[in-house]
Amino acid sequence: MGRIFIDLLRLNRQFAAGIVLLSLVTLFALLSFVSPYPPNDSFVVPPDLPPSWTNLMGTTSRGQDLFWLLTFAIRNTLLFGITVAVISRILALVIGLVAGYSGGLVDRALMSINDTFIVIPLFPILVLFYFVMKDHMSWGLLALMMACLGWAYDARLIRSVALSLRTREFTETGIFSGMSMRRILVEEHLPYVLPIVFSTTMNNINWSIGFEVTLSVLGFTDINTPTVGVLIYWANQHTALVAGIWWWIFFPVLLVILTFIGLFLLAVSMNEHIDPRSRLGRSEG
Amino acid sequence: MSAPVLEVSGLRAYYRTAAFGIRREVRAVDDVDLCVEAGEIYGLAGESSCGKTTLIKTIANAIQPPLEVLAGSVVFNFKDQRIDMHGASREELRDIRWKRLSYIMQGSMNVLNPVRRVRHAFVDFAFRHIGRSKAEFLDIVRAHLRRLHLEPDVLDAYPHQLSGGMRQRVTIALATVCRPEFIIADEPTTALDVVVQKGVLAMIHSVQRELGSSVIFVTHDMAVHANLTDRLGIMYGGRLVEEGRTADVFRRPRHPYTAHLIASLPRLGDAAPKEGLTGAPPNLADPPSGCRFHPRCPLASDICQREAPPMTELAPGHRAACFHSDQVMPP
Amino acid sequence: MISGYPLYLLGRLGQFALVVFIGINIAFIVTHATPIDPVEQSIAAATQFGSTSPEAIALMRQSLRELYGLEGDLAEQYVAFWRRVAVGDFGPSLSAFPTPVSVLIGRALPWTVSLLVVSTLLTWALGNLLGGLAGYYAKNRTLRLAGLLAMAFHPIPYYIVAFLLLIVFGYLWPVLPISGGYKMNMTRDWSWEFIGSLLSHAILPVCSLALVGLGGWFMGMRSLVSNIVTEDYVTYAELGGVKRGRILGSYVMRNALVPQVTGLAMSLGAIFNGAIITEQVFGYPGVGTLLVSAVHVGDYSLVLGITTVSIVAVSLAVLLIDLLYPLLDPRVKVR
Numbered sequence: 001m002g003r004i005f006i007d008l009l010r011l012n013r014q015f016a017a018g019i020v021l022l023s024l025v026t027l028f029a030l031l032s033f034v035s036p037y038p039p040n041d042s043f044v045v046p047p048d049l050p051p052s053w054t055n056l057m058g059t060t061s062r063g064q065d066l067f068w069l070l071t072f073a074i075r076n077t078l079l080f081g082i083t084v085a086v087i088s089r090i091l092a093l094v095i096g097l098v099a100g101y102s103g104g105l106v107d108r109a110l111m112s113i114n115d116t117f118i119v120i121p122l123f124p125i126l127v128l129f130y131f132v133m134k135d136h137m138s139w140g141l142l143a144l145m146m147a148c149l150g151w152a153y154d155a156r157l158i159r160s161v162a163l164s165l166r167t168r169e170f171t172e173t174g175i176f177s178g179m180s181m182r183r184i185l186v187e188e189h190l191p192y193v194l195p196i197v198f199s200t201t202m203n204n205i206n207w208s209i210g211f212e213v214t215l216s217v218l219g220f221t222d223i224n225t226p227t228v229g230v231l232i233y234w235a236n237q238h239t240a241l242v243a244g245i246w247w248w249i250f251f252p253v254l255l256v257i258l259t260f261i262g263l264f265l266l267a268v269s270m271n272e273h274i275d276p277r278s279r280l281g282r283s284e285g
Numbered sequence: 286m287s288a289p290v291l292e293v294s295g296l297r298a299y300y301r302t303a304a305f306g307i308r309r310e311v312r313a314v315d316d317v318d319l320c321v322e323a324g325e326i327y328g329l330a331g332e333s334s335c336g337k338t339t340l341i342k343t344i345a346n347a348i349q350p351p352l353e354v355l356a357g358s359v360v361f362n363f364k365d366q367r368i369d370m371h372g373a374s375r376e377e378l379r380d381i382r383w384k385r386l387s388y389i390m391q392g393s394m395n396v397l398n399p400v401r402r403v404r405h406a407f408v409d410f411a412f413r414h415i416g417r418s419k420a421e422f423l424d425i426v427r428a429h430l431r432r433l434h435l436e437p438d439v440l441d442a443y444p445h446q447l448s449g450g451m452r453q454r455v456t457i458a459l460a461t462v463c464r465p466e467f468i469i470a471d472e473p474t475t476a477l478d479v480v481v482q483k484g485v486l487a488m489i490h491s492v493q494r495e496l497g498s499s500v501i502f503v504t505h506d507m508a509v510h511a512n513l514t515d516r517l518g519i520m521y522g523g524r525l526v527e528e529g530r531t532a533d534v535f536r537r538p539r540h541p542y543t544a545h546l547i548a549s550l551p552r553l554g555d556a557a558p559k560e561g562l563t564g565a566p567p568n569l570a571d572p573p574s575g576c577r578f579h580p581r582c583p584l585a586s587d588i589c590q591r592e593a594p595p596m597t598e599l600a601p602g603h604r605a606a607c608f609h610s611d612q613v614m615p616p
Numbered sequence: 617m618i619s620g621y622p623l624y625l626l627g628r629l630g631q632f633a634l635v636v637f638i639g640i641n642i643a644f645i646v647t648h649a650t651p652i653d654p655v656e657q658s659i660a661a662a663t664q665f666g667s668t669s670p671e672a673i674a675l676m677r678q679s680l681r682e683l684y685g686l687e688g689d690l691a692e693q694y695v696a697f698w699r700r701v702a703v704g705d706f707g708p709s710l711s712a713f714p715t716p717v718s719v720l721i722g723r724a725l726p727w728t729v730s731l732l733v734v735s736t737l738l739t740w741a742l743g744n745l746l747g748g749l750a751g752y753y754a755k756n757r758t759l760r761l762a763g764l765l766a767m768a769f770h771p772i773p774y775y776i777v778a779f780l781l782l783i784v785f786g787y788l789w790p791v792l793p794i795s796g797g798y799k800m801n802m803t804r805d806w807s808w809e810f811i812g813s814l815l816s817h818a819i820l821p822v823c824s825l826a827l828v829g830l831g832g833w834f835m836g837m838r839s840l841v842s843n844i845v846t847e848d849y850v851t852y853a854e855l856g857g858v859k860r861g862r863i864l865g866s867y868v869m870r871n872a873l874v875p876q877v878t879g880l881a882m883s884l885g886a887i888f889n890g891a892i893i894t895e896q897v898f899g900y901p902g903v904g905t906l907l908v909s910a911v912h913v914g915d916y917s918l919v920l921g922i923t924t925v926s927i928v929a930v931s932l933a934v935l936l937i938d939l940l941y942p943l944l945d946p947r948v949k950v951r
């Protein structure tokens with residue numbers, strides 16, 4: 001794994017660029033731990049100051065230092081994405097591996113349900129969810145909800161790999177030597193699907209952050225926990241663009257776009273690494 | 286005697302890849318010379334990964350990276366046209382393809398476009414050479430199919446609706462509809478079961494006799510060669526190691542590898558089990574020194590490790606590349 | 617083959633029923649998992665904007681209790697919920713009382729559907745065409761650059777791209793209308809002027825949907841094509857001297873389209889999400905804008921109505937693609 005990582009870093013520019021971008025974003029998020037201001041205090045600095053050496057990204061109309069506020073926001077946003085990814089990975093792995101391994105009727109039933117979750121439009125459902133939860137809505141609850149709805153696409157990918165593993169010799173050896181299904185899946189099949197799980201994780205984080213930002217900007221989440229989306233929400237509430245406080249919008253959007261592109265580059269380059277055919281194509285061109 | 290239809294000289298084609306900074310070179314075809322005379326069926330034999338298919342691709346100029354041609358030439362002398370396959374322009378090549386030179390490919394399963402009816406293949410491949418109106422063209426195609434004992438209905442079928450043997454027959458009809466002077470057949474019977482195989486071979490043979498075409502016929506199956514081909518070339522490790530009239534090669538092989546191939550054919554009354562070759566086929570990314578067969582050869586001596594034996598004419602029209610060809614035992 | 621099609625049809629219809637069933641159930645569970653009394657909350661939210669007569673409130677409460685399924689036990693609530701969904705009756709809207717929810721949705725739906733159809737077809741066709749060319753002519757620099765551009769926008773969520781376009785064309789270079797479906801106060805008389813206004817108002821929403829969508833189709837098609845060019849039937853056609861354009865069109869692209877159509881069916885849900893988010897940014901008078909404003913004014917029946925209609929509409933669109941699919945792939949088998 002480490003060897004692959006170094007190879008990718010050295011020879012794949014997309015991967016290297018993705019790592020650099022994400023390292024910068026992570027580093028920025030880590031700065032929140034040394035922030036001089038707590039995230040929810042307002043009017044700790046003069047409001048509406050443009051970026052300067054004392055306030056690197058300026059200040060908001062609510063008297064917050066945007067630089068330090070954004071460190072908290074990106075930290076929460078990243079944590080949100082990772083939480084959704086981890087929970088939905090577990091669901092996707094279990095369903096994908098079991099469907100691929102079992103085949104037949106079990107596979108068909110699971111994949112029908114799976115396709116259903118791929119097709120159902122989530123946005124209205126999440127809005128409905130917010131609507132009935134209202135003030136009870138929290139960051140964690142939204143993460144849980146999104147994890148429950150966002151595993152399907154990746155389960156399908158994992159299942160297709162598991163399906164091909166099923167007919168391999170080591171699976172049959174495992175069955176004949178009396179290994180349980182759980183042990184075969186965990187010890188024999190899991191290592192094969194991990195690379196895919198890795199690349200889908202990046203896509204999934206992207207997807208969930210995208211939704212979180214969208215819902216927050218509309219005010220359909222807990223607007224008291226700072227995330228990048230919530231920041232943009234408050235900027236809109238204070239009509240920052242009309243008032244000329246452009247930095248309040250600009251820096252959150254910039255940061256979140258860098259995150260998206262970083263994650264995307266990682267996912268794409270890893271996909272390429274997994275698929276040897278496209279790797280061959282790349283080595284010639 | 287007129288010039289041979291196909292002259293291959295000094296042909297060398299390697300696969301060159303570079304993945305993660307590591308260069309690799311697979312010497313799939315190394316210094317091959319051969320000729321095919323008008324109207325004959327030339328057989329090409331050898332185990333898998335010996336370079337047969339690469340040689341065919343190179344002859345047909347179906348070269349895609351990472352395959353590269355490094356040296357040598359491939360020249361066809363058609364009735365009124367001489368063409369150098371690697372020197373000709375795209376348009377010149379397009380002009381001879383199917384009219385003068387056609388192919389029957391390995392793995393007939395997938396050579397027809399899976400989402401379109403068979404009819405479209407005939408139109409795409411042959412219409413520009415036969416011309417006339419679409420209706421007349423299809424009449425010619427139908428007549429050709431009937432001559433080959435195929436129902437003209439197959440034109441309206443999708444490839445997946447035909448059986449493997451049927452698909453291969455359709456491909457043969459497709460390859461011969463323009464009455465080409467030269468046909469390249471690359472393992473056309475490999476994926477078929479024995480009964481179907483026999484029918485397909487008979488079909489190729491009869492259509493070849495009717496058209497008077499020359500054929501290069503590639504298969505690893507020595508029994509097929511014995512029954513079908515006029516002359517036979519044996520490849521091993523990217524090189525041609527023996528060539529001669531099929532009957533001569535079978536009667537008196539001059540290369541130990543050929544002898545082994547012939548000996549491994551089953552015969553009536555066999556009692557003892559066949560002796561296999563020890564060792565694996567050579568790794569063409571790092572071929573053995575000298576004669577590429579020496580690590581597996583029962584006759585190998587010091588010189589075989591040091592020098593590559595040249596192709597030498599040992600009897601009229603019978604060449605082999607072996608230092609110990611006189612010791613090779615006839616079967 | 618003939619025996620295969622009815623089976624395929626049955627399978628697809630079953631999948632359609634399953635999507636609707638599970639979708640509606642999720643909606644039911646979500647609305648019933650709430651710890652708060654949604655009825656009183658909704659009424660409070662709905663009445664704070666103006667005076668509503670006591671009779672209207674009583675009617676509302678009764679209608680809400682039914683909708684929320686608070687009348688009878690859980691089984692009865694469940695049945696009642698389905699009955700309403702089945703006949704498409706979500707009761708009166710609370711914010712536009714007493715206009716029925718179905719009328720409001722019916723008014724908004726054509727906007728969303730036309731926005732979706734136009735942008736999706738455009739994006740899908742363009743993405744596949746460019747991606748196919750980029751896969752076939754892998755060394756072409758212009759196509760590589762196009763790919764890079766398409767990929768740069770792809771990972772950014774719909775909302776942010778729409779927002780960026782809004783800033784660029786609303787504040788920095790205000791040349792395009794950034795809000796609404798047509799010019800305000802214009803009569804909807806289908807004159808050229810009105811149609812022109814419709815089109816110009818659709819440019820930005822369509823563009824932002826296309827910017828996000830292009831990259832996915834582009835990359836998918838490119839990698840499909842780069843695999844298909846190594847297939848036997850392509851090599852064979854090349855050996856047969858078939859023209860390059862014909863190989864690209866009827867051999868390479870034609871085969872690559874098969875999985876791309878499946879991909880389209882699979883992505884419709886996500887594309888729909890994108891459309892309603894984009895609508896909201898540009899104040900486009902479709903379902904998305906309606907949904908967001910319904911949340912803001914606390915119109916529960918409208919939110920629930922839109923959610924259910926969305927689920928059914930998207931599943932129907934998927935079914936439609938599934939039914940057309942055999943025209944593209946003659947090998948249809950039951951999955």
